[in-house]
Amino acid sequence: MTDASITDASLTGPARGAASPHDPELRDFFALLKPKVMSLVVFCALVGLVAAPVAVNPFIAFVAILCIAVGGGASGALNMWWDADIDAVMKRTRNRPIPSGRVTPEAALALGLALSGFAVILLGLAAGPVPAALLAFTIFFYVVVYTMWLKRSTPQNIVIGGLSGALPPLIGWSVATGGIAIEPVLMVLLVFMWTPPHFWALALFVRSDYGDAGVPMLTEVRGRRATRNQIAIYAVLLVPVALGLAVSSVGGPIFLAVAAYVNWQFLSACLAVWRRNEAQAEADGYAAEKRAFKVSLSYTFLQFAALLAEALLQPFGYGGWDWVLRLAGAA
Amino acid sequence: MALQVEHELHxxxxxxxxxxxxxxxxxxxxxxxxxxVKILSLGDIAELESFDHVARPQIIPEQEGQPW
Known part of the structure; x- marks a missing residue:
């Protein structure tokens, strides 16, 4: 038997050599890492790192951000591995790599575990044990606490599970300082408390099929009135968090101006949602709910961009409150 | 003998x-x-020599009363 005949048999036979219509490509594995979510994680972690009062070697900062991104992607892959049954039922997620058959669940599990280990170990080597431990905790919280436990058992799933999505600024800060402080905790709180009203505003006007998939959503379990109340509560609670950040060492006049504007916009949009009932919402095609969701999209981005601006202006003497106090003292 | 058969799968x-x-x-x-980057960021060459966790008396600063 020649090599050629072996190859021919392997290619034409029905067994493992046969060309599957869904043989995985590199982009299928990349899709498992949830690249859109990864970009948000990278931005928040970068702001936490740059806003910290300690300068970091640019290459170590790059490696740290890469590890945080890969760790976030790994938890996305593990989430898709565990939730493949839910994803197959829902329209929005039906074409993900596992339910569509492009990637096997075993391959997704292996990728998620390998990348998690890689990200945590390399972050530990590059930046120290505190950021590595925080990244490991973030992955654990997202995969085990949120995906495996809370998501299918409580309508408060996105509230508690949102913590894992909120932690990247704290990891970024700890890369620079080796520890944690009140400023990054406030950044975490800002993202953590923004997540529920952001998702619930969407849930009010988009008919999701979470219920068909067995995932409890607040709109269905507790009702739409209760959801409106919760949106208003979180929007109110976000204001002192943003003000706290404004007067902290990472805040400044730019952040205060941006935070005042976006919080006013978000609060008024959420209170408009709260004041309405279902009949009023249906009458105008959920206009207020759509506006609240639209405002929520830029809420965290603009405030984190303002924090970044404060940090980048610091070397020129215009970041934070110091230059304002100097001006006030001179006047 | 090298494999010659090319397939779309390949x-x-x-x-x-x-x-x-x-x-x-x-x-x-x-x-x-x-x-x-990590090595270049070390302030003192003695720190580099300590990286393999082997005790080297010659890199320990001399103190009064010590024979080395």
Whole structure:
């Protein structure tokens, strides 16, 4: 038997050599890492790192951000591995790599575990044990606490599970300082408390099929009135968090101006949602709910961009409150 | 004898294998540059010599009363 005949048999036979219509490509594995979510994680972690009062070697900062991104992607892959049954039922997620058959669940599990280990170990080597431990905790919280436990058992799933999505600024800060402080905790709180009203505003006007998939959503379990109340509560609670950040060492006049504007916009949009009932919402095609969701999209981005601006202006003497106090003292 | 038969399956897997190869080369480069950066950031050469956890009396600063 020649090599050629072996190859021919392997290619034409029905067994493992046969060309599957869904043989995985590199982009299928990349899709498992949830690249859109990864970009948000990278931005928040970068702001936490740059806003910290300690300068970091640019290459170590790059490696740290890469590890945080890969760790976030790994938890996305593990989430898709565990939730493949839910994803197959829902329209929005039906074409993900596992339910569509492009990637096997075993391959997704292996990728998620390998990348998690890689990200945590390399972050530990590059930046120290505190950021590595925080990244490991973030992955654990997202995969085990949120995906495996809370998501299918409580309508408060996105509230508690949102913590894992909120932690990247704290990891970024700890890369620079080796520890944690009140400023990054406030950044975490800002993202953590923004997540529920952001998702619930969407849930009010988009008919999701979470219920068909067995995932409890607040709109269905507790009702739409209760959801409106919760949106208003979180929007109110976000204001002192943003003000706290404004007067902290990472805040400044730019952040205060941006935070005042976006919080006013978000609060008024959420209170408009709260004041309405279902009949009023249906009458105008959920206009207020759509506006609240639209405002929520830029809420965290603009405030984190303002924090970044404060940090980048610091070397020129215009970041934070110091230059304002100097001006006030001179006047 | 080299395999001569080309199949569409090979083309698709080649893309995956090349991508994986580039990622692995990138990982090696990343760890190498990280090592260089870490070493260059050391303030004292004695810290570098301590990296292998072997006691070397010659790199310990001399103190009064000690024979070395």
């Amino acid at each position: 083309g698709r897997r080649r893309g995956l294998n090349r991508g994986l190869g580039l990622i692995l080369i990138g990982l090696v480069a990343l760890v190498f540059v990280l090592t260089i």
